[in-house]
Amino acid sequence: MRADARRNYERLLAEARSAFAAHGTDASLEDVARRAGVGIGTLYRHFPNRHALLSAVFEDAVGDLLARSRELLGAPEPCTALVTWLRETVTHASEYRGLSRALLSVSADTTSALSRCSDPIREAGQALLTRAQRAGKVRPDVAVNDLLQLTHAIALAAEGSPADPALADRLLNLTLRGLAATPQEARATARPATADPHPPQDTRPHGDEAQEP
Helix, strand or coil, rough: HHHHHHHHHHHHHHHHHHHHHHCCCHHHHHHHHHCCCCCHHHHHHHHCHHHHHHHHHHHHHHHHHHHHHHCCCCCHHHHHHHHHHHHHHHHHHHHCHHHHHHHHCCCCCCCCCCHHHHHHHHHHHHHHHHHHHHCCCCCCCCHHHHHHHHHHHHHHHHCCCCCCCCCHHHHHHHHHHHHEHHHHHHHHHHHCCCCCCCCCCCCCCCHHCCCCC
């Protein structure tokens, strides 16, 4: 990218962050371009649509979430690590009003520019979820896509209730109770990986067969 194009790109990103923070992700793109000192055509050359601009704005938060997920993979409690990361995901999705709705809308749309954010987040969440499932803490039938959709829905609900700052945490706690593995599931999924699935049969004689002839 030429130096002048790079400057335009950086100014557009900076103004988009300010506009989205102040007015939500539905902020006028014409205003973003005007404040950056360029025409709307220049904005669209860098960002073909609103989702492309949102993806670029959200990129720093994605980097933070990915770094945090790698850090939490070494935490001693797999379930606590997963919960911590989900809470931080809710916080980041709530940074710009409307972002959680946009992320929720493209959760199954791989053609959207926002999938550049969604895909690495999904992979990071899957690693933490798998670790918690192998520890027998989370039900084995829980899918990461469903978990992230719930997380975005919680962020969206919290966004609509600014007078209740504890709402997101309460909803997340309710969700996590439903994810907990039953004792039977925990025993089934937490078996040692080295256990022999086909233990040798007891061939010793029993009952009458054990008597001397």
